[in-house]
Amino acid sequence: xxxxxxxxEPNYEDPKEVYAFFGLAFYKANVLEHGxxxxxxxxxxxxxxxxxxxxxxxxxxxxxxxxxxxxLRVAKERYSFSLEFSRELDQALVHRNHLAHGFFKKHxxxxxxxxxxxxxxxxxxxxxxxxxxxxxxxxxxxxSAWEExxxxxxxxxxxxxxCVKAVRPNGG
Numbered sequence: 001x002x003x004x005x006x007x008x009e010p011n012y013e014d015p016k017e018v019y020a021f022f023g024l025a026f027y028k029a030n031v032l033e034h035g036x037x038x039x040x041x042x043x044x045x046x047x048x049x050x051x052x053x054x055x056x057x058x059x060x061x062x063x064x065x066x067x068x069x070x071x072l073r074v075a076k077e078r079y080s081f082s083l084e085f086s087r088e089l090d091q092a093l094v095h096r097n098h099l100a101h102g103f104f105k106k107h108x109x110x111x112x113x114x115x116x117x118x119x120x121x122x123x124x125x126x127x128x129x130x131x132x133x134x135x136x137x138x139x140x141x142x143x144s145a146w147e148e149x150x151x152x153x154x155x156x157x158x159x160x161x162x163c164v165k166a167v168r169p170n171g172g
Contacts, residue, residue, distance in 0.1 A: 005132045005134055011062035012118045018111065022103065028131040029096040036089075042145035043078035046104050065092040068096055073117045079145075085137065092134045095127045 008024075010017050040060045063071055070092055076086065098106075101125075110116025142152055 005136075007129060010121050010125070012114070012121060015117060018117050018120050018124070021121050021128070022099070025095075025131065026099045027125045028128050028135060029068075030098055031137060032092055032131050032135040033071065033096065035135055035142055036068070037063055037071050039073050039074040039138060039142035039145055042142055042149060044145055045074065045149060046145065069093055069157040071160070079141065088130075088134050088137075092131055093129060099127065102137065 008021075010021065022092050037060070040063070041056065045056060057147055072089060076089070081089065104111070105118075107116065107120045108125075143156075147153075148154070
């Protein structure tokens with residue numbers, strides 16, 4: 001069963017909502033980027049018998065200075081996405097770059113009025129909705145690719161719990 005993405009309902013009264021929704025949208029862009037990175041690394045590791053954790057870490061580190069566009073190209077070179085989903089990924093990249101490089105420039109005048117801020121928030125929510133939809137699909141791709149390497153969702157969750165325990169040893 002497909003989980004439904006619920007559209008957030010802003011009240012449009014607080015001018016700071018623009019920043020809150022910008023943060024939400026840009027956060028989701030970064031989560032999606034990391035999902036595509038997970039897929040790219042899994043695809044690069046496939047077929048390499050005896051690949052060790054250090055090798056996987058080096059693959060992740062090799063992307064540290066790369067852009068989302070570069071990471072997406074690597075994933076697309078190694079995986080045959082449907083044309084429709086490939087377009088969704090391309091649009092996600094456009095959204096991410098718009099948030100990073102042009103959103104506030106585009107809306108410089110809008111930010112000065114309530115109706116303009118409403119338009120900004122509505123655009124941010126639409127971007128967040130699209131990025132959320134694409135991210136959920138990408139999660140399935142990268143989890144499947146890692147499962148082919150013997151790394152299951154349960155193993156990933158256990159590792160995440162261990163990381164949380166290491167950061168918060170007393171549960172706080």
